[in-house]
Amino acid sequence: MLSWALTFLVIALIAAALGFGGLAGAATGIAKILFFVFIVLFVIGLIAGGIRRPAA
Template sequence: MLRWVLIFLVVAVIAAVLGFGGIAGAAAGIAEIIFYIFIILFAVSLIIGLLGGKRRR
């Protein structure tokens, strides 16, 4: 998922450099949304792993 954030971020930067403001804004917005989803899923999996994880020996 983090790969998609980086792809959309690169697309946004390239579009901004070339002067395509609408495309750059849309790509940056998509990258931001996916990044927040990634952070939320990471935090949830971290909490579940800490609270409910069974240890194997």
């Protein structure tokens, strides 16, 4: 998931450098959404992992 966010970020940077404003804006929006989805899933995974392991 994080690799997809980074891929869209790179696409946005290249599109912005070449002057494609609409494409750069769309790719940036997708990258932001994917990044926040990744963060939410990561936090859920941390919480689920902490709940599953019993304290010794």
